[in-house]
Amino acid sequence: MKKYTSLTEIQGKLTQKQLKLQDLLSYYFEQIEKNKHLNAFNEVFFDSAKLQAIAVQEKINQGTAGKLAGMVIGLKDNICYQDHQVSASSKMLEGFVSPYSSTVVKRLIQEDAIIIGRLNCDEFAMGGSNETSYFGPVKNAADEERVAGGSSGGSAVAVQADLCLAALGTDTGGSVRQPAAFCGCIGFKPTYGRISRYGIIAYASSFDQVGTLTSSVSDAALLMEVLAGADEQDSTVSSLPVPEYSKFITQGGKKKIAVLEETISNEALDPEIRQTILAAIEKLKSQGHTIDYVSFDLLDYLVPAYYVLTTAEASSNLSRYDGVHYGYRNKDAKNLTSLYKLSRSEGFGEEVKRRILLGTFVLSTGYYDAYYQKAQQVRRLIREKVEALLQNYDMLISPVTPTPAFKMGENIQDPLVMYMADIYTVLASLAGIPAVALPLGNNAVGLPLSIQLMTKHFNEQELLALSYSFLNEAQ
Numbered sequence: 453m454k455k456y457t458s459l460t461e462i463q464g465k466l467t468q469k470q471l472k473l474q475d476l477l478s479y480y481f482e483q484i485e486k487n488k489h490l491n492a493f494n495e496v497f498f499d500s501a502k503l504q505a506i507a508v509q510e511k512i513n514q515g516t517a518g519k520l521a522g523m524v525i526g527l528k529d530n531i532c533y534q535d536h537q538v539s540a541s542s543k544m545l546e547g548f549v550s551p552y553s554s555t556v557v558k559r560l561i562q563e564d565a566i567i568i569g570r571l572n573c574d575e576f577a578m579g580g581s582n583e584t585s586y587f588g589p590v591k592n593a594a595d596e597e598r599v600a601g602g603s604s605g606g607s608a609v610a611v612q613a614d615l616c617l618a619a620l621g622t623d624t625g626g627s628v629r630q631p632a633a634f635c636g637c638i639g640f641k642p643t644y645g646r647i648s649r650y651g652i653i654a655y656a657s658s659f660d661q662v663g664t665l666t667s668s669v670s671d672a673a674l675l676m677e678v679l680a681g682a683d684e685q686d687s688t689v690s691s692l693p694v695p696e697y698s699k700f701i702t703q704g705g706k707k708k709i710a711v712l713e714e715t716i717s718n719e720a721l722d723p724e725i726r727q728t729i730l731a732a733i734e735k736l737k738s739q740g741h742t743i744d745y746v747s748f749d750l751l752d753y754l755v756p757a758y759y760v761l762t763t764a765e766a767s768s769n770l771s772r773y774d775g776v777h778y779g780y781r782n783k784d785a786k787n788l789t790s791l792y793k794l795s796r797s798e799g800f801g802e803e804v805k806r807r808i809l810l811g812t813f814v815l816s817t818g819y820y821d822a823y824y825q826k827a828q829q830v831r832r833l834i835r836e837k838v839e840a841l842l843q844n845y846d847m848l849i850s851p852v853t854p855t856p857a858f859k860m861g862e863n864i865q866d867p868l869v870m871y872m873a874d875i876y877t878v879l880a881s882l883a884g885i886p887a888v889a890l891p892l893g894n895n896a897v898g899l900p901l902s903i904q905l906m907t908k909h910f911n912e913q914e915l916l917a918l919s920y921s922f923l924n925e926a927q
Contacts, residue, residue: 453479455614457667459674462522462617466512473509473522473566477501480524480568484615490591492600492609494529495537496569504566511564518563519678523671525560526610526619528603529570530577531662532651533557540653541585542575544773544780544799554651555683556620556662563678568616571606575801576770577622577655579603580630580873583864584803591860592634594899598857601631607665608635618675619665624655625758626852626877628663629889629904633852636891636900638919640664640672643909644884645690647676648683656765657688659758659881669920672888673697676912695913701920706740707846712748715850715876722855724895729851732892732903732922739921744845750837753830755871758878760814760827766804767811773799806867831882838883842908847918849905851876852889856899880906888919
């Protein structure tokens with residue numbers, strides 16, 4: 453069976469009875485088995501996916517199937533699905549079965565998507581290379597000695613290696629966009645509050661956002677249409693109406709676009725990425741868009757502000773894993789204090805412990821004002837600067853990552869190098885605006901390259917339309 457890159461293609465075959473859902477699912481099961489060494493899946497939901505395929509095929513035969521009938525999709529292993537395990541790729545939650553489904557899972561199932569399994573990720577979504585997972589690193593299908601990116605590395609590789617049509621990830625500071633860039637797929641992060649976070653295992657609550665990894669913009673648009681919108685279970689979700697994104701992606705129009713100059717001229721940027729982005733800018737000009745280079749002088753403050761705020765929120769969110777309520781529990785503790793200490797020190801990996809300690813430090817008496825409060829003020833400045841730029845421009849352009857996918861083990865021992873790799877993605881997260889990573893082909897050694905587009909709050913419709921026309925997708 454050939455690789456399908458869009459749901460439209462699959463639904464066409466299903467309608468013409470040239471394809472059965474059970475056969476499509478079997479194909480993906482075979483692909484997963486064949487590519488087991490990539491370590492993209494923590495678990496494949498063989499039984500429940502087969503039952504879903506039978507039920508959805510029946511609906512297709514009767515003409516009553518939902519919008520996502522034919523979409524086989526994977527879930528990042530921090531998204532709850534009732535009666536299925538969810539672990540956030542951590543020993544802390546090993547064997548935990550979710551008693552309920554997240555809002556995004558309910559919405560996928562309502563529209564007849566088939567959920568094929570849970571995908572490997574950095575532990576508690578903390579990492580940029582998928583090397584912090586309790587289940588081991590995910591390998592990049594373009595070069596198996598290189599990382600997949602993180603934290604949604606399994607989601608990106610599953611789409612890259614044709615193990616499912618699409619995948620859900622979460623994006624806190626670039627965790628959908630960065631692995632999409634490393635794996636050559638489309639990574640879409642909507643506005644903070646566009647999609648419900650109910651049933652998502654929290655890392656940093658004022659940043660976390662569900663995003664999509666797909667091979668086509670049309671699939672990203674359709675998933676946004678299904679997943680977005682008000683949810684009484686999550687008070688941070690916007691109640692703004694959800695446009696029919698998939699119907700508007702061909703209605704682009706000419707845009708005024710700003711290139712963030714410091715991001716392109718930065719010495720840390722790989723020369724091949726710079727050249728490819730400059731070529732992409734020329735392509736946008738040839739499509740009739742207006743391009744200006746503008747200064748963004750707060751670049752040096754992005755990573756420090758992001759890590760102060762997210763580690764503080766992580767410290768608070770992860771305090772619930774105490775060895776008492778659920779999750780990993782040390783069996784040898786002699787009293788309550790040692791139960792807490794031993795359960796947490798044994799249940800969490802090194803990177804998670806590092807971030808909890810950092811977060812606890814910046815929230816502690818005497819340091820709160822100097823670090824946490826200051827970082828909140830910087831976040832406000834960044835947001836105001838971005839909003840001012842987007843008053844004059846429709847879109848912003850920057851790289852997604854400073855380099856292509858790096859080798860396994862190359863940066864993991866140096867947290868500072870790992871954290872600085874987020875320099876281009878955390879801007880959209882701090883400002884809460886939508887952003888997308890779009891593939892730009894490969895470099896000289898065959899590693900995927902990418903470009904990032906960002907726009908104003910709740911302007912996903914124009915972002916998807918520009919992405920669609922830029923990639924010249926067939927209608």
